[in-house]
Amino acid sequence: MTETIPSPRFAALIVAAGRGVRAGGEVPKQYRKLAGQAILGRTTARFLSHPRIDEVLVVIHADDAALYEAAVGGQPGLLPFVTGGATRQESVRRGLEALAERGITHVLIHDAVRPFASPALIDRVIDGLAASDAVLAASPVTDTLKRADAGAIVSGTVSRDNLHAAETPQGFRLDAILEAHRRAASAPEHFTDDAGIAEWAGIPVRLVLGERSNIKLTLPEDIEVADTRLRMEEQLRAGETRVGTGYDVHSFTEGSSVWLGGVEIPHDRKLSGHSDADVALHALTDAVLGAIADGDIGDHFPPSDPQWRGASSDRFLAFAAERVRARGGVIVNLDLAIIAEEPRIGPHRDAMRARIAEIAGIGAGRVGVKATTNEKMGFVGRGEGIAAIATATIRLPFTEEDA
């Protein structure tokens, strides 16, 4: 009769029964929050959401039931918790015993206080189990290692050749590691990780590449750095604020009106230059394009192209605003300063704000228009032309391309 091989079923066993003495704090470190979410909750979420993990079991300290509920209460799919022991080794063994009758073939043992293990790392450990009964995620040691005596005097340099820093998850065939743990429980040795128990039991342990970011949060500064890292990542995911500036100037020529901010203002001259020479809309267009690092008005609408001769500048600003929307962004505000001795801008300011808002597709409350003279100085002061300076603030989703 042929033996039927059970299809693999993977459990994650997350040990969270430690006291976190080295990290200090009012509650054990696995219940402290990183960017608003408990470390343990972050870790369980990683395994619960992994498509190849069938069951997730957490081992906690007998005093921590309320903390545990607060940390993972909203996460469905966890097995009922198991209480741990005085050492990590004992906590793991109790967890393994609880998994023994659940039809699990393989277990990934993981520290609750390693909340950054990536899905790819979990995959590497699971893949390694196809060829081995024990798989250890580890990173090659990159620092020079020193041995020192109690008085902090270095007594030697330790070669780092072939040295690897052990991480978790560590993956095992469940029956093999359970058996090894049961035997190790009565051995005089104390083991700080489960690969160590496998080695002691004669089970060959295969290395897979760990992740340097998969840090074990051990000391207070580890928790601070992790908190800052997650807060920054969350801010980036929520989007980032960009600012762009634009400047333009056009000279006067013969005519009877000027276009400024999309509004036609009667005047005894007109502005000459690209399109209808609306310096205000040109500066605003460059500000918006600048905020998304998308070139300038001349790149998209070359002045040498006859189709833009005399064209209304509305389309340039509308185009830039559309480029922002196409990237999932929004224009937060536009601010414009017109520098002109004449015509007077004040009477047209509200019309300009309304028109610019309409073209950009934002509320008029997000558009500022100001005007100043140049105090009779320079080309603007001599009445030879009009200049405009604009600023655009934009909110843009973060993309890896922008990193």
Ligand SMILES: Nc1ccn([C@@H]2O[C@H](COP(=O)(O)OP(=O)(O)OP(=O)(O)O)[C@@H](O)[C@H]2O)c(=O)n1
């Ligand atoms: N009796 C223990 C001791 C440790 N752990 C767990 O093992 C992991 C790694 O241990 P470590 O970083 O040493 O945690 P603590 O033992 O809590 O820390 P400390 O030694 O500073 O008290 C942690 O998720 C911890 O909760 C456990 O389940 N049971």
Ligand SMILES: C[C@](O)(CO)[C@H](O)COP(=O)(O)O
């Ligand atoms: C299992 C472990 O995370 C491997 O690096 C580590 O040994 C556990 O922490 P401890 O400080 O050694 O208990």
